[in-house]
Amino acid sequence: MLEYDPSAEIQALRTTFANIREVVDVDSLRAEIARLEAEASEPGLWDDTANAQRVTSALSHAQSALARVESVERRLDDLEVLVELANEMGDEDSVSEARKEITDLEKVIGDLEVKTLLDGEYDDRSAVVTIRSGAGGDDATDFAEMLMRMYLRWAERNKYPVKVLDTSYAEGAGIKSTTFEVDAPYAYGVLSVEAGTHRLARISPFGSADKRQTSFAAVEVIPVMEEAVEVEIPEGDLRVDVFRSSGPGGQSVNTTDSAVRLTHLPTGIVVSMQNEKSQIQNRAAAMRVLQTRLLLLQKEEEAAKKKELAGTITASWGDQMRSYFLYGQQLVKDLRTGHESGNPATVFDGDIDGFINAGIRWRKRKTDD
Structure with missing residues (x-):
């Protein structure tokens, strides 16, 4: 027995x-x-x-x-x-x-x-995630789309509601950028450790045979903040452009100029929205994200903690926080925490909790030191 x-x-x-x-x-x-x-x-x-x-x-x-x-x-x-x-x-x-x-x-x-380690000022908020392709041509825009799918699959695994706010498709493969909202408690605290430059190394499917290509994408994560309505933006500081929403390959999604791009002239911050059906709704959504970014910028300047919440993400050599190797050794490795996975396929399918948890613990140790 x-x-x-x-x-x-x-x-x-x-x-x-x-x-x-x-x-x-x-x-x-x-x-x-x-x-x-x-x-x-x-x-x-x-x-x-x-x-x-x-x-x-x-x-x-x-x-x-x-x-x-x-x-x-x-x-x-x-x-x-x-x-x-x-x-x-x-x-x-x-x-x-x-x-x-x-x-x-x-x-x-x-x-x-x-x-329980998520005790930052904004950690309990929902999150707005923006992914931008960096250096690397078609491989970079393809990589940006791979990262978008990775985070959307992660949210799906956790049953977190997601709303895609804007996607700018590349002329070739993948996307130039995307912005989406993850509406879940502590989504910002959890996903904020994913912010930074991500690097992909693989045999390029777009170039010469057997040529290794390195490409980059930047991930930005900001909290959804109710206080954003307190940020006043003078009309003279804002440029508003309207255009038609489009899908992959430039295919028209609708026949009216409903998409909106807001440019904050003093800071150069640009926010685009095309998810909603009307220009008014897209402008309101874009203004909400812009106000949040400006509020964060104000707080960063006041507290001299610019690197804590946003920092400068160049999506190029020298500042990557995670590398994805899809040739030879087949490895995903976080350069801050040392956490790694020998199965990139499952990582790109949304299995990133190990990386996130290691990142949260790493950040907590840095804060306590």
């Missing part, structure tokens, strides 16, 4: 989870949910649409956070029952099931533990 005793592993999981539960402060979270539910049930809530969206979004995020903690707590309790049954049954299949659940819980609790 098999005797399976994973008590040490279970105790370690319970200790880690107890620390997480204390940081999350479940009692305060439940009180916050009760307060938000009371606000959400007010008859006149939707008289103020902006406030109603804020309340319902905050309620959804708080409920999701509580559900994650409660789910892990139930699984830990069920795990001990599963181990007892495995020992009673005395067969390898039951033991294998218990071992698999321990492995799964180690990952879930590890991911939850990392999220």
